[in-house]
Every structure is written in structure tokens, then in C-alpha cells.
Amino acid sequence: MANEVFDRVKKIIVDRLSVDEDKITLDATFKDDLGADSLDIVELIMELEDEFDLEISDEDAEKISTVGDVVTYISEHQG
């Protein structure tokens, strides 16, 4: 389950941030390791919401810092 989520998340990040796939580890932070700015993060969140058909509140979105945070959040909230 978490693995499948990770693969789908990875694909979106590669598309959006144009980074190498092997840079996307669970520990990688969006800002420092993947070079995302605040607009990139908003775009990513919106795309993840579409891909996984869920809504991520601004409050929860603010807590997201690593790729692992996203995978955990989605795995926990997917219906």
C-alpha cells in the first residue's frame, strides 16, 4: 500500500519539480533537497489531491516537509 502510494507520489514530483527520480527518497525535504518553492508546494498539494481524490487542509499541508510525510498522510487518509 505505502509502496504503491510512494510510486505514484514520486511520479508527480518528477513531473512537477523536474528532479531526478533517485533524489526522491522518503527523507528528502521538498524545500532543501528537491528545490521546491512555496508555489511549487501549493501546486504539488493540488495535484496530489486530484490524484488521490482527497482534500489536504492548509493546516495539514503546512506540516508536510518530506516526501515521507506525504506518503504517510495519503496512506492514512485514503478511503
Add this chain to the structure above:
Amino acid sequence: MSTGRVSIVTGASRGIGRAIAIELGKDGGNVVVNYQGRSEAAEETAAAIRANGGQALVVQADVSVAADVERLVAAALDAFGQIDVLVNNAGITRDGLLMRMKDEDWDAVHNTNLRGAFLLIREVTRPMMKRRQGSIINITSVVGQIGNAGQVNYSAAKAGLIGLTKSVAKELASRNITVNAVAPGYIETEMTQMLGEEAANAMRAGIPLGRAGTPEDVAAAVAFLTSSKARYITGQVLNVDGGMVM
């Protein structure tokens, strides 16, 4: 130059919006012609665009209603696959002196003139950001810069549009999206016909170039600001007012 470009123009059934839609439809442009109530007038705008070799899609939507705006932008993406230009032109007046102004008149003017622009910008931003390209124009007014007795609602909304323009310009600049405002002065349309002859003459007397403007004068400024020639211009207000404000 505009071949294949896709533009949404709100309030394009008549007046300034119609002239802008026709201008952006030249040279093979695709234009989404939005209107609120007058479908026949909107169809006339579309026919003029097609006669020039452009493509037009007519979409009814009240810009102050979020669901309508979503539908409008979805229809544009469905038909043309992308959005290059957004012109927030739809606007209304409900004039009256402050002391006698009704809440509804304040709200109606803000909802259409300011909230409408916010809703549309929010809706087109994502498709524009994805393509790292876009140009947004908000039609404000000289009244938003210098005020006007009898138009507290309208001038506040138009001044609000200038603030909106500058903030969005800053937010989206890193994605190669430019956001500018155009401030017409006294332009001959239905909106200004309501003024009456005496007020109109007084307006003309205050215009250095000595005449009222035409919708085409405003459309020319929009054409420039949305062209590649203006790609280094963002967050600005361009007055098209015969020198009224300088």
C-alpha cells in the same frame, strides 16, 4: 501574432469587452466571449471574431458566482486546451452619494468588479502555471486612482483591482505570468451614456486630448500588454484616458 492563442474576455458582449475580444481574435486567435444576460449581443461579438478568421466560444456566466466561473474556465479548457490570456473586463456601476448608498449597491459593485476578477484569476492560475506562461489584464478605471463623487463603491472596487493586480503580479512572476491593469478614462459605451449630456460635456472639458476615448483605444492597450512585446512588463497600471490622470 496571436495565432492559436487562447483568451478569455469577461463582459465581452458589448462596449470595451467586445472591442477587446475582437482585437484578441485577430490573426487566428481563439476567444472565449463571456456575457451575463445579453446572449444576442455576445453572439454578435463572436460573429465579428469569426469574420476576421478567429475562433469564438460564447459562454454565459456571472463572474461573481464561483460555480459559474469554474464552468466558464472548464469550457475554455475543453474547447481550446489551454488559456494564454485572461481579461477581467466585466463591470457595473450603481452610482449614488455615500450618505444614500444602499448596502446592495455597495455589494453588487464589489461582487462583479472585484470578487469576479479574483475568482477568475484563481481559476486560471493553475493551467497557466503548468505551462509557465500567461498574461492577465484587469480593467480598472481612472476613478480608482483619483476618486469620484457619487462612485464610492465603484472607485473602491477599482482601486481594489489595482492592489489585486500588483499582489498577483508578485505571486506569479516566477512562473512567467504577467499581470497588469488598464485604466480607461472616459470611453463612449452604454456605461457612460447613462451620464447625460451635461456631465459628459464636463468630462470632455477635463481631457487634455479633447475627446472621449473609444473601446478600440482600450483594446489596443490590452493587445500590447498581452503581446510578447510586453513580456518584461508586470504589475503596472496603463492609463488610456487622453491624459486625464498624469
